[in-house]
Amino acid sequence: MKLFDGLESLVKRDEPLASRTWFHIGGPAEYFVEPHNVGQLGEILRRCRDNGVGVRVLGGGANLLVDDAGVKGVVIHLSGEAFRQVACSEGLLTVGAGHDMPKLVLYCVRQGWAGLECLTGIPGSVGGCVRMNAGGVFGDVGSVVEAVEVMDTDGVPFTRTRDDLVFGYRSTNVTSRLILSATLRIGEDDPHRILRQVKEIWFYKKNSQPLGQPNAGCIFKNPRGMSAGALIDQAGMKGHRVGGAWVSEKHANFILADTGARASDVLKLINSIREAVYNKFEVYLELELEVW
Ligand SMILES: Cc1cc2nc3c(=O)[nH]c(=O)nc-3n(C[C@H](O)[C@H](O)[C@H](O)COP(=O)(O)OP(=O)(O)OC[C@H]3O[C@@H](n4cnc5c(N)ncnc54)[C@H](O)[C@@H]3O)c2cc1C
Numbered sequence: 001m002k003l004f005d006g007l008e009s010l011v012k013r014d015e016p017l018a019s020r021t022w023f024h025i026g027g028p029a030e031y032f033v034e035p036h037n038v039g040q041l042g043e044i045l046r047r048c049r050d051n052g053v054g055v056r057v058l059g060g061g062a063n064l065l066v067d068d069a070g071v072k073g074v075v076i077h078l079s080g081e082a083f084r085q086v087a088c089s090e091g092l093l094t095v096g097a098g099h100d101m102p103k104l105v106l107y108c109v110r111q112g113w114a115g116l117e118c119l120t121g122i123p124g125s126v127g128g129c130v131r132m133n134a135g136g137v138f139g140d141v142g143s144v145v146e147a148v149e150v151m152d153t154d155g156v157p158f159t160r161t162r163d164d165l166v167f168g169y170r171s172t173n174v175t176s177r178l179i180l181s182a183t184l185r186i187g188e189d190d191p192h193r194i195l196r197q198v199k200e201i202w203f204y205k206k207n208s209q210p211l212g213q214p215n216a217g218c219i220f221k222n223p224r225g226m227s228a229g230a231l232i233d234q235a236g237m238k239g240h241r242v243g244g245a246w247v248s249e250k251h252a253n254f255i256l257a258d259t260g261a262r263a264s265d266v267l268k269l270i271n272s273i274r275e276a277v278y279n280k281f282e283v284y285l286e287l288e289l290e291v292w
Pocket residue numbers: 022056057058059060061062063064078097098121122123124125126127128129130131132133134135136170176177178179180215216217218290
């Protein structure tokens with residue numbers, strides 16, 4: 001049996017990934033697969049395992065740099081309706097991993113549901129935000145996750161609950177290949193108060209982050225007790241450019257990409273930044289950005 005026998009309609013060959021990432025950079029996926037349901041997803045994972053084909057998962061592409069040559073193997077995208085469902089019961093919101101997080105935050109504001117305000121202005125999917133434990137000074141998603149439904153390469157879904165979950169700074173012990181959905185704890189509150197807080201966080205982000213040019217958010221994690229942006233700034237790297245990629249003048253932990261920028265430009269710039277910061281402070285900056 002061939003890898004995708006009977007599932008051909010779900011698969012695109014050599015599908016460009018650049019437009020699916022916030023950086024707008026990178027080559028194609030050898031196989032780009034959009035399953036419609038959990039059954040198809042499980043079948044794809046099992047066939048990839050049995051044929052030794054690598055599997056990656058693309059969320060909203062907001063924390064991703066794809067190599068100029070693209071990626072071998074399968075890239076799964078949970079764009080199907082079945083992976084974007086929202087259900088609420090007794091203060092618990094269960095959301096498909098493919099659901100857009102900013103849309104979810106706004107939906108909660110309209111419903112008068114509090115808990116996700118801290119995720120205002122953070123682009124990406126629910127699955128990607130759980131995987132990255134997305135957040136910042138206002139809080140992170142991990143603090144409201146009660147359970148996650150996940151799937152490994154055997155293609156069998158299972159649930160992990162709060163007592164078994166650990167969330168750290170941009171990290172989690174939810175390491176299964178696929179996150180299918182997350183159950184988030186929410187509380188009822190005055191919609192006006194929630195909206196006020198969302199607006200405050202949005203203005204804070206708008207004033208401190210460069211918007212309007214392709215980027216992938218913060219490139220480096222903050223070293224313990226330090227700000228990566230401040231270190232990069234003090235190392236004199238603001239505005240530093242390699243090809244079509246340059247360090248934002250507004251927030252030094254953001255790399256901006258001009259039209260035509262290449263992944264190799266970004267990677268060289270990352271190395272230059274690391275070197276400059278290490279030479280000045282003897283601090284090695286760890287990537288927050290995922291590189292494929
Ligand atoms: C303008 C801007 C501002 C940002 N601000 C912040 C911020 O304030 N705080 C913050 O934390 N981040 C921030 N980010 C980064 C980004 O928004 C987060 O990392 C977000 O969680 C990425 O989600 P995604 O769906 O886009 O993931 P992707 O970029 O698509 O993928 C990231 C990782 O998650 C994995 N993944 C995605 N979906 C799944 C799934 N269903 N199952 C398993 N693994 C999965 C991918 O395989 C990959 O390893 C910002 C990015 C931008 C562009």
